[in-house]
Amino acid sequence: MTTHKSEVLVIGGGIQGSSTAYHLAKRGVSVRVLEKDTVSRHASGVNAGGVRLLGRNLAEVELSKTAMERWQQLDDELDADTGFRARSLINIAADETDMETLRSREQQMHELGYFHEVMLDQHELRERLPHVAQHCIGGVVSEQDGYAIPFHSTQAFRIAAERIGAIFCEGEQVQSIRKVGDSWLVATETQKYQAEHLVNCAGAWADLISVMIGDNVPMSYSAPMLMITARMPHFATPVVGAVSRPLSFKQFENGTVLIGGGAKGFADRANNTTRLDYSLLASGAHHAIEFFPIMKTACINRMWSGLEAYMPDNLPVIGKSIRADKAYHAFAFSAHGFQLGPVIGEVLADLITEGESRFDLEPFRVNRYERKVL
Amino acid sequence: MINNIATPSFNNSYDIAIIGAGPAGMSAAITATKAGARVVVLDDKPRSGGQIYRNVDASPLAKPAVLGADYLKGSEITAAFKRCSAEHISSVNVWHAGDNGELLFSLEGETQRLTARQIIVATGAMERPFPIPGWHLPGVMSAGSAQVMLKSDGLVRDGAVFAGTGPLLYLIVAQYLRLGVKVKALVDTTPKQNYLSSMSEITGAMSAPGMLIKGLGLMNEIRKSDTKVYRFAEGLEVQGEDACKSLSFSISGSKHEIVTEHVFLHQGVIPNLNMTQALGLKHTWCEQQLCWTPETDNWGQSSQGVIAVAGDSSGIVGAESAAAMGRICALRQLVNIGLITEQQADHEAAADLRFMRKQQHFRRFIDRLYRPLDQHRxxxxxxxxxxxxxxxxxxxxxxxxxxxxxxxxxxxxxxxxxxxxxxxxxxxxxxxxxxxxxxxxxxxxxxxxxxxxxxxxxxxxxxSRFTNLTPVSTVDRASSGTSDSDVEANKEQELAQ
CATH class of the missing domain: 1.10.10.1100 (BFD-like [2Fe-2S]-binding domain)
Structure with missing residues (x-):
């Protein structure tokens, strides 16, 4: 049997893996992506498409800001239509407690020199969202934020990467990983692969790959649920979230409204499936109506969920393997990795070709949960 | 102590939930309730009967007899269904069914949730799409929709063109003609070679001579009228910019065009897959019927243990076989929940299983004869x-x-x-x-x-409004235990229908 050789082998054909392949190929590095199903089959293809800088964990702000710059010209760079629209994102404050939360966040951000989150009073909120319920008293906006079409975005990276020499192998599930000498040897059911560098972008299955590489990680996985309505009259231009309520929605140009909010269904990753929790979706529907009464009569057309990986601190794992040389991780984005896709590929390409990244990856190291034995 | 754990009583749960109140769903309910099962039947129409017996006990027509004897026969089964103890929840759309026995549906502006130990999907068939140029234009409808308008509201269209193939198409044209409605033309797309190739299944056709005679009768009825009939038509196209202006087609190379504002298309029926697919049941491609069908065994059991599929939603079988299948599915589920023994089920299902096998021969003939053209699919x-x-x-x-x-x-x-x-x-x-x-x-x-x-x-x-629904009454199993002879007698009565 021939062994397929490349300089880099990426495991996982989601947006992180596809972006990594693109950035490596752009630098002339030979790269191959192994995807166990089809590219963007899971979280990268079915997420809510939020392109969000607002409310980022402080550890992620620099990455997210750079990613946001990339999004503004991503269609041109990839020569594709990712569906990206800068529509701004508003998180709504429902009460004084929410406003207090926003004020202390604002102070913290200003001290760090970040000014992209701007508070809104009730009047400004209503101007931007005329249909918001009366009880909402303010909010915060990030102007550059918006949304993109996840499946198209991930495919855009894949197609652009293939155009410059990257190879994507679908239906290739990794069964074993061995390091022999300087080479990573990876076997799937029918094929063998060899590479100098190995990248783990395996999403909800990344902990299994991580263990094969040698890094234990307390990752979990779940099934965040989404629903989308049939077309309705235009009523909201910005993407909408809430400071302390599980509410999140966006109205697309065709009039359909995608409603998220973080409620999770049941994940069955061994069988590639999820099961929805309809009583939780019901409370999501309740929140949507509470904040936007106009949505009472919106008709839900589809409900679904994807398989997503989480870390206990809801921050991703990004960086070099601790136990093995020339292995890298980028996974467990905890339901907010889509926006980071364009920059994560750059980060991994830097780690592989330069040996380091200009971003502080310390908060994302794979072994941040390892404790000393007493 | 393990002995102290109470046996689950399932008191807030139904034994069997049946989705669809057509021939399959109704007969499943009748059979299951006779054996003492707590049964709920959910259906999206205001009255039981399904598509085929739609409004059979409340027809808007002065003489429902024009719809044919097969239609009128439906009132017997709807009456028997009304007499049985199944809870019938009408006019509801079941929008979720899960293999955990959960059913969600909308009723009076709220989401109702119920659970059942077993589910029978009997959601019937839908017309095969007819994707030709212009089929989306206003004025173009499926022939089945024309029949729905006729059955539910007594509405008809004068001067329409019916086009396509299949027994239902001829039936609807005949129903129109009996009402004295003018049909501009019947454009039959059944190709010549189908008449030849179906001959290999003629013995199958002869196994159900009644059906064959009925079919020929319809064609005779149409021929005797002054309706223009075009045979062996192909290359159908609906012409028009914003609405239907005409139907064009060709017959052995020569072009035809009929000016009309109303075209009713039909090329057979296929299972309505939305529920069986959303349930995650295994499906296979059926080359004979050119459609996906859920995998089932002879008892209608799907790839998921607690879910059975009966009637046309399991593959097109027709009304009589659907009713037989409903009974068979119910018997298997009664075994599953321990209300009857396997021997009882085998015994009671024997006649229906034989009937269905026989019908399959006839079905092969029909499927071969009315196989729609590749170019129209x-x-x-x-x-x-x-x-x-x-x-x-x-x-x-x-x-x-x-x-x-x-x-x-x-x-x-x-x-x-x-x-x-x-x-x-x-x-x-x-x-x-x-x-x-x-x-x-x-x-x-x-x-x-x-x-x-x-x-x-x-x-x-x-x-956002979520309510749990539990059975109205708990069935006292001790008093409703059915003896073999009872079931047999009931059975005969049903078969007689």
Whole structure:
């Protein structure tokens, strides 16, 4: 049997893996992506498409800001239509407690020199969202934020990467990983692969790959649920979230409204499936109506969920393997990795070709949960 | 102590939930309640009967007899169904069914939830889409929809053209004619070679001579009228910019065009897959009927233990076989929940199983004779609309295919084809067959859409109000235990219907 050789082998054909392949190929590095199903089959293809800088964990702000710059010209760079629209994102404050939360966040951000989150009073909120319920008293906006079409975005990276020499192998599930000498040897059911560098972008299955590489990680996985309505009259231009309520929605140009909010269904990753929790979706529907009464009569057309990986601190794992040389991780984005896709590929390409990244990856190291034995 | 753990009583749960109150659903309910099961039947229409017996006990027509003896026969089964103890919840759309026995449906602006130990899906058939140029234009409808208008509201259209193939098409034309409605033309697309190829199944046809005679009778009725009949038509196209202006077609190379504002299309029926697909049941491609069907055993049991599929939603069988299948499914589920023994079920199902086997021969003949033309299932014209909800044409799909949409779900994500409110009902089969052709692979390898709930549109407000529904009465099993002879007697009575 021939062994397929490349300089880099990426495991996982989601947006992180596809972006990594693109950035490596752009630098002339030979790269191959192994995807166990089809590219963007899971979280990268079915997420809510939020392109969000607002409310980022402080550890992620620099990455997210750079990613946001990339999004503004991503269609041109990839020569594709990712569906990206800068529509701004508003998180709504429902009460004084929410406003207090926003004020202390604002102070913290200003001290760090970040000014992209701007508070809104009730009047400004209503101007931007005329249909918001009366009880909402303010909010915060990030102007550059918006949304993109996840499946198209991930495919855009894949197609652009293939155009410059990257190879994507679908239906290739990794069964074993061995390091022999300087080479990573990876076997799937029918094929063998060899590479100098190995990248783990395996999403909800990344902990299994991580263990094969040698890094234990307390990752979990779940099934965040989404629903989308049939077309309705235009009523909201910005993407909408809430400071302390599980509410999140966006109205697309065709009039359909995608409603998220973080409620999770049941994940069955061994069988590639999820099961929805309809009583939780019901409370999501309740929140949507509470904040936007106009949505009472919106008709839900589809409900679904994807398989997503989480870390206990809801921050991703990004960086070099601790136990093995020339292995890298980028996974467990905890339901907010889509926006980071364009920059994560750059980060991994830097780690592989330069040996380091200009971003502080310390908060994302794979072994941040390892404790000393007493 | 393990002995102290109470036996689950299932008091707040139904034994069997049946979705659909057509021949299959009704007869399943009758059989199951006779054995003492707590049964609930959910149906989207105000009255029981399904599509075939729609409004049979409340026809808006002065003389419902024009709809035919087969239709009138439905009042017997709807009456028996009303007498049985099943709870019948009408006018509700079941928008979610789960293999955990959970059913969700909208009723009076709220979401109701109930659970059942076993589920019988009897959601029936739908008409096969007829994706030809212009089929999406106003003025074009399916012949079945024309029949629904007739059965429920007594509405008809004068001067319409009926086009396509299949027994239902001829039946509806005959029903129109009996009402004295003018039918401008019947454009029959049954190709010559089907008459020849179906001859190999003629022995099957002879196994049900009654059906054959009925079919010939309809054709005679139509021929005797002054309706113009065009045979062996192909290349159907509806002409018009914003609305239907005419129907054009060719017969052995010569072109025809009939001016009309109303075209009713029909080329057979296929299982309504939305519920069985959303349930995650295994499906296979049926080459004989050119459609996906849920995998079932002889007892209608699907790949998921607690779910059975009866009637046309399991593959097209017709009303009589559907009723037989409903009984058979119910018997198996009664065994599953321990109300009857396997021996009882075997014994009681024997006649129905025999009947169904016999019907299968006849079905092979019908399927061969009325096999729709490839060109009317797999559109080649770039402008032909495939997905009506999202207005996606053959050209859009070809572009999506070129961008890597090689299987229905990828193509859907790529092009939005199948993302609209009909949940892919109107484009799913076309997409499977087109992709198979473009990939030069069997349809079976291409697959179908992964479907999700809701199977029908549900408003956000309905979803936000959630109520649990439990059985009205708990059945006292001791007193309703059915003896063998009782069941046998009931059975005979049913078969006599």
């Amino acid at each position: 797999k559109p080649t014209n770039d402008q032909t609309v495939v997905c009506r909800c999202e207005e996606r044409t053959v050209k859009d799909l070809k572009q999506g295919f070129a961008l890597g949409g090689r299987e229905p779900n990828q193509l859907k994500s790529q092009t939005r084809c199948g993302m609209g409110p009909c949940q892919g009902r109107m484009c799913g089969h076309t997409v499977s067959e087109l992709l198979a052709e473009w990939r030069n692979e069997p349809v079976a390898d291409v697959g179908y859409y992964r479907l999700r709930s809701p199977m029908r549109l549900v408003t956000l407000q309905e979803l």
